Amino acid sequence: MATKKTTRSPSGPVEKAAKAKINSSLSDEEKIKLLEEMIRVRRFEERSLRSYQQGKIGGFLHLYIGQESVATGSLSVLDKNDHFITAYRDHGHALACGMSMNECMAELYGKATGCSRGKGGSMHFFAPDKNYWGGHGIVAGQTPLGLGLAYALKYQGIDGCALCYLGDGAVNQGVFHESLNLASLWDIPIVYIIENNGYSMGTSEARSSKFTDSLAKRAEAYDMAWESVVANHVYVVRETTDRWVRYAKEKSRPVLLELKTYRYRGHSVADANSEKYRTKEEIQKYQETMDPINVFRKTLTEEGVIDDEKVKEIEKNAKEEANAAAKFADESEFPGVETITENVYWETDNPDQRESEGRMFFHS
Numbered sequence: 001m002a003t004k005k006t007t008r009s010p011s012g013p014v015e016k017a018a019k020a021k022i023n024s025s026l027s028d029e030e031k032i033k034l035l036e037e038m039i040r041v042r043r044f045e046e047r048s049l050r051s052y053q054q055g056k057i058g059g060f061l062h063l064y065i066g067q068e069s070v071a072t073g074s075l076s077v078l079d080k081n082d083h084f085i086t087a088y089r090d091h092g093h094a095l096a097c098g099m100s101m102n103e104c105m106a107e108l109y110g111k112a113t114g115c116s117r118g119k120g121g122s123m124h125f126f127a128p129d130k131n132y133w134g135g136h137g138i139v140a141g142q143t144p145l146g147l148g149l150a151y152a153l154k155y156q157g158i159d160g161c162a163l164c165y166l167g168d169g170a171v172n173q174g175v176f177h178e179s180l181n182l183a184s185l186w187d188i189p190i191v192y193i194i195e196n197n198g199y200s201m202g203t204s205e206a207r208s209s210k211f212t213d214s215l216a217k218r219a220e221a222y223d224m225a226w227e228s229v230v231a232n233h234v235y236v237v238r239e240t241t242d243r244w245v246r247y248a249k250e251k252s253r254p255v256l257l258e259l260k261t262y263r264y265r266g267h268s269v270a271d272a273n274s275e276k277y278r279t280k281e282e283i284q285k286y287q288e289t290m291d292p293i294n295v296f297r298k299t300l301t302e303e304g305v306i307d308d309e310k311v312k313e314i315e316k317n318a319k320e321e322a323n324a325a326a327k328f329a330d331e332s333e334f335p336g337v338e339t340i341t342e343n344v345y346w347e348t349d350n351p352d353q354r355e356s357e358g359r360m361f362f363h364s
Contacts, residue, residue, distance in 0.1 A: 013229060017239035018299075022077060028305045032314075034076065034234050035300060038068035038293050040318045041092045044101055047322035048091070048108055052269050056330065057108045060137075061122045064092035066264040069292035070195055071096040073237030074163065074259070077245060081153065081160030083131040085146045087167055088123035089195070089263075090135040097130045101325035111332035117343050118335045140166060140173035143192070147179045150190035154252060161189040161248040163241075169200025169208060171215050183254035184222040191244050194258040201267040202277045216258035224254050231259035232292045235299070262286045 017023060026034075045063045052061050064071070071092035075084065086093050094104050099115060107114030108122055116124050123137040133149060136142040146164025153160045170176055171194060183190055194215055200208045209215060214228035225247065231237050237259060244255045264283055266274030275283070300306040341361060347354040348361075 013236050013239075014233050014299075017233070017235040020235075020239040020242075022238050022242040023235045031300055031303075031305050032310070034072060035293070035296055035306070035311075036314050036318070037072045037076075037096055038234070038296065039314050040101070040321065041068045041072065041095050042293060043315075043318040043322045044095060044104070044325070045091060047319075047326055048105070049265075049269060051105075051108065051326055051329075056326075057122070058110065059121050060088070061108070061269045062089040062091075062267065063263070063265045063269065064089055066286070066291070067195060067197060067261045068092055069234045069237050069296070070193075070231050070259050070261050071165075073231075073234040074193060074241040077238050077242040078131075078163070079160065080131075081158050082163065082245065083133060083149045083153070083160065084163040084165070085133040085142045085149060086135060086165035087139070087142055087170065088135065088137045089167070090123065090125050093132065093165065094125040094127065094135075097127060097132050099125065099127050099130065099132070101321050102328045105322075105325035106329040106332050109329040109332070110334060111329055112335040112339070113328070113332040117339065119343065140170035140176040142166065143170070143173075143176045143179040146192070147183055147188060147190060150183070150188045150248075150254075151186070154187075154189060159249060161191060161245055163191050163193055163245070165193045165195055167200065168194055168196040168198070168205055168215060169203075170194075171218065172209060180219065180222045180224065180254070180256070184224050187252045188254055189248040189252050191241070191248050191255045191257055193241075194256070196258055196260050197263040198260075199263070199267070199277065202271065202273055204277065214258050216256045219256035222254075224256055226256040226258070228258035229260065231261050232290045232295055233299070234292065234296050261292075262290065 042065055045065050048061060049063060051057050075093065075096045091104060103115040104125060107116055107118065107120060107125060110118045110121060112118050116126055123135055125135040126132060143164055143166060146162050150162035196215060198205050211217065216226040216228045219226035227240060229236055229240050240257065244257055248255055297311060341348060343349065345360050347356060
C-alpha cells in the first residue's frame with residue numbers, strides 16, 4: 001500500500017525539520033553556505049535579467065527568483081551516486097550543484113565558453129561531471145529521461161537514485177503519467193519533484209489542474225508514496241528530500257514530492273502579463289512573509305549563526321561574482337561555424353569508440 005501524506009502547514013514543520021539529523025548535524029559554516037548559495041542564485045538571476053534587457057541574451061530566460069530554497073535545499077542532500085534532471089527553469093539547479101557563474105552566464109550569452117559551448121542557451125545547462133543531466137525545454141520531456149537515469153542505476157546495481165524536477169504545468173502531460181506508471185510498475189528509485197510555483201505559464205494552478213488536496217496526491221493512482229510541503233524554508237526542503245531519497249534507495253520505489261514555492265517574475269522575461277494574471281499584492285505578500293532568503297536569514301540570526309555584517313559581505317561577494325561573470329561572458333568568443341557538429345552526439349566526438357551504424361547527420 002502506498003505511503004500517503006497530506007499537505008503540511010507553512011509554520012509547523014520548520015521546528016521539526018530543524019531537529020532532524022540532516023539539519024541538526026550542520027555546522028555553522030555549512031548553514032551559512034546554504035544561505036550564500038541561495039543569495040548567489042538570486043544575484044545571478046538578477047544580473048541575467050539586466051543582461052537580457054541590454055540585448056546581450058537572446059531567446060528565452062526563465063528566472064528562478066523566489067524558488068531558491070528548492071534547488072539549494074534538495075540538491076544539498078544528495079550523494080555521489082545520485083543524479084538529477086530538470087526542466088527549463090534550470091539556472092538555480094546549475095549553481096546549486098557547483099557549476100560556476102562564468103560557464104552559466106556565458107551559455108546565456110551563447111558563447112563558446114558556456115557549459116553547453118554556447119549551443120544550449122538558458123534552457124539547456126548540463127554538467128555530467130556533477131551528475132546534472134539538464135535543462136530541457138520540452139514540457140515534461142525530462143520526466144522519462146529522469147526515469148531512465150534511475151532505471152540505469154538499478155540495472156547496474158548502483159546504490160543511488162534520481163531526482164526529476166518538473167513544474168506544476170507539466171503534471172498534466174501524458175508522458176509524465178507514462179513515466180509514473182513505469183516507475184511504479186518496475187520499482188524504480190526516483191523522486192519526482194513538482195516545483196509548484198502556482199502558475200503554468202500564465203494560468204493559475206486552480207484553472208489548469210483538477211485536484212483536491214494537492215497535485216502530488218495523483219501518485220495514489222500509481223500506488224506511489226507522495227508528500228506535499230510548503231518549501232520556502234531550506235530546512236524543510238532538506239529534511240523532506242533527504243527522507244524520500246533514502247526511501248527511494250532503500251525500498252527501490254518511486255516517490256512524488258510536491259514542493260510548494262513561488263516565482264516573483266513571469267514565466268519567462270518575455271511574459272509581459274505576469275502582473276495581470278495575479279495581483280501585485282499577492283507577489284508583495286509572499287516577498288514580505290515567505291521569501292526563502294529572508295526566512296532562512298532570520299532563522300540563522302535567531303540561532304546566533306550569522307549577523308548583518310556577514311550577510312552584507314555575502315551579498316557584496318555575490319553581486320561582484322555575477323558582474324564578473326557577465327564581463328567574462330561579454331568578452332568570450334562565439335562558437336565558430338566549424339564547431340556546429342561538435343558536442344551534439346557523443347560518438348561524433350569519440351569516433352574511435354563508435355558502435356552505431358549509419359549517418360549521424362544529413363548532408364546536402
